Amino acid sequence: MGEWTIGAVLDAIADVIPDRTMTVCGERRSTFADTADRSRRLANFLAGRGFGAHRERHTLANWECGQDRVALIMHNDRYPDMVIGCLKARTVPVNVNFHYTPREVHELLEYVKPSAVIYHRALGAKFADVLPAGAVWVSVDDGSAVPDLPAAVTLAEALSEGDLTQSISSSPDDLVMMCTGGTTGRPKGVLWRQCDTYTVSMNGADHADAGEIHDKVRHAGPPWFAVSPLMHAAGMWTAFAGVLSGQTVVLYDNRTPFDPKTVWETAEREKVGLMTMVGDAYAGPLVEELQRNSYDLSSLFAVATGGAATNPRHQQALLEMLPGITLVNGYGSSETGNVGFGRSQRGDTKDTFELRDGALVLAEDYSRFLQPGEQEVGWVARTGRIPLGYFDDPEATRRTFPDVDGTRVVISGDRGALADDGTLRLFGRDSLVVNTGGEKVFVEEVEEVVRAYPGIADALAVGRPSERWGEEVVALIAPADAATDVAHEALHSHCVAHLAGFKVPKEFIVVAQVRRLGNGKADYRWAKSAALREVTWA
Known part of the structure; x- marks a missing residue:
């Protein structure tokens, strides 16, 4: 058995099923052969500009990167192709949240120091x-x-x-960098070997x-x-698990x-089998739409949600309206990868997670690994x-990545x-x-912006159920x-100007x-x- 690169896996798939559709996004369809060729051309373009690996992994500390980074400020269309092309060039694809404000993107790019930036044209204008x-x-x-930026190379030109x-x-x-937030609200790039x-x-x-x-991919089920x-x-x-x-x-x-x-129209038209989404922000509106209109979703056998908790009420509604599905709650993080899954069906719901290989629970004092049935959290x-x-x-x-009894672990913070039965609660x-x-919103960053508004002496930000x-x-x-009469609308506008929309407080x-506590720290309890x-707005 040997370790594989993602690009080599994609090329092996394209060798045996070149004409199978790999991705559908809006009106655009791309085959495995298309993406294999497109990613090869992008890799050649990046390598031709001198980008790649300049120091090999074995010469570096775990927090060091000896490869050029390529920031991706992109919507979903063409995203897989760009990631694979970067990896084939031995450059590091880095995700950038396009919901960020220009100030936040500037901070992230200052940290990442990319040698190249690939962006959708309208997002390029924004940033x-x-x-x-x-x-x-x-x-x-x-x-x-939106016109192209004068200094930009179009993707078509790069591929040519x-x-x-x-x-x-x-x-x-070679690395993939997944950018997440840090405990101070500033970004951290998680370094994964591909x-x-x-x-x-x-x-x-x-x-x-x-x-x-080849044997694994010859026969495929309905689309994801x-x-x-x-x-x-x-x-x-x-997405990559499917591709x-x-x-x-x-x-x-x-x-x-x-x-x-x-x-739902897309799921009906494409006859999808598995659908993945993120928590209540998606589940709530999807449930409401199913209650308003009917769709032929007979091909759908599973709905998976992860990245955020999903209200049990929404889960139950999906199971009632789509009685043939399995509802999969995924749990993990940028630092841990996929840790576990909870699978529920109509009449049989689960509130724990089946753990994947390597997942465990560490004692609070890091002294040992806990066993099934222990009461300790x-x-x-x-x-x-x-x-x-x-x-x-x-x-x-x-x-975050300490050694425990000679075993290197990653601690999720959860x-x-x-x-x-060994499942995770x-x-x-x-x-x-x-x-x-x-x-993910780090409250310190929100507080910094709110406190900067004239007339506010102090502020704390917290989360509450929604x-x-x-x-x-x-x-x-x-x-x-x-x-002092702080105008709600003006304060809200101030926050909108300095924070991504999802970070702006819903109420002041x-x-x-x-x-504050005796040591000066905020009393978040x-x-x-x-x-x-x-408490309502005064």
């Missing part, structure tokens, strides 16, 4: 002022009327330039030879439908806002094929316990992260003095004083209690 001047810019046609074959031998050690993320989160394995891949954005780890992993198993994968065309009617963790660490952050790498994050509609989003961000604000709750009391 034109913060794209790094020294990088190569590649513009992907998105059908918009890459028609000349370069000599590139990619390695299973062979590890392939086996852990993309339905892969260490194949004996290409023939094993990735409704969630591929710029997030959960979306990319589920690298030889499945046709339908990608939601997220160049336009999420529309549940379009989702510990840390959800994983061993085996885990990320190397956080890019350019040795301290965070040592803290608390959990093992049930008698999840209790939630042990941090202040608010997970709203699949997007039927639509799972959790929503609210801010408690203390005016500078009793006579006026308090006389923000409570009080803040959450105040938010749950539904």
Whole structure:
């Protein structure tokens, strides 16, 4: 058995089923042969510009990267092709959240220091002022009327330039970087060896030879439908799990806002078998649309949700309206990959997760690994094929990826316990992260923006339950003095100008004083209690 690169797996699939449709996105359909060729040309273009691996993995510390990074600021269309092309060039694809404001993207790009940026044309216009001047810019046609940036190379030009074959031998050690938030609200890039993320989160394995891949993909089931954005780890992993198993994968065309009617029409038209989405932000509107209109979804055998919690009420509604499906709740993170799944059917719902290989629960004091049936609540963790660490952050790498009894583990930051049957009972994050509609919000960043508004003496941000989003961000604000009247609309506009939309508080709750502990740290227990009391705007 040997480790494989993602590009080599894709090429092996294209060798045996070249004409099978690989992806569908809006009106665009692409075969496995199309993507194999397109990714080869992109790799040649990047290599021709001098990009690739400059230091091999064995010479580097776990938080170091010896390869050029390529930032992807993209919708779902063409996303898999660009990721695979970057990997074939031995460059590191880096996901960038296009919902961010230009300020936030600027901070992320300053951290990542990409040698190239690939973006959809309209997104390039949005972030034109913060794209790094020294990088190569590649513009992907998105059908918009927005003109190309003067310094950009179009994707068509890049692919044409890459028609000349370069000599590139990619390695299973080459990296994929998944950008997530850090405990201070600043981004962290999780460094995965591509062979590890392939086996852990993309339905892969260490194949004996290409023939094993050929046998796996010759016969495919009905298409998979990735409704969630591929710029997030959960979306990319589920889409690639289908693609690298030889499945046709339908990608939601997220160049336009999420529309549940379009989702169900697409599922009906393409006769999809498996549909994946992110929590309540998707499940709520999808349930409402199913209650309004009927669709032929007889081909649908499973709906999978991950990246955020899904309200049990929405889960039950899906099982009642689609009685033939299995509802799969996936659990994991950018640092752990896919940790486990909870499978429910009509009349048989599950509230625990079946753990995948390497997943475990670590005692609270890191002294031992917990056993099934123990009452202790510990840390959800994983061993085996885990990320190397956080890019350019040795301290965070040592803290999150420690050795326990000689075994290297990744600690997720979530608390959990093992049930008698060995499944995971999840209790939630042990941090202040608010997970709203699949997007992670770090409250310190929100507080910094709110506190900067004139007339506000102090502020705390917390999450509270939301039927639509799972959790929503609210801010408690203390005016500078009793006579200060902070205008809600103006404060909201201030936040919109400095934060991505999903980070903007849904409500501002006026308090006389923000409570802090004796050491000066915020009293978040009080803040959450105040938010749950539904104190209204004064």
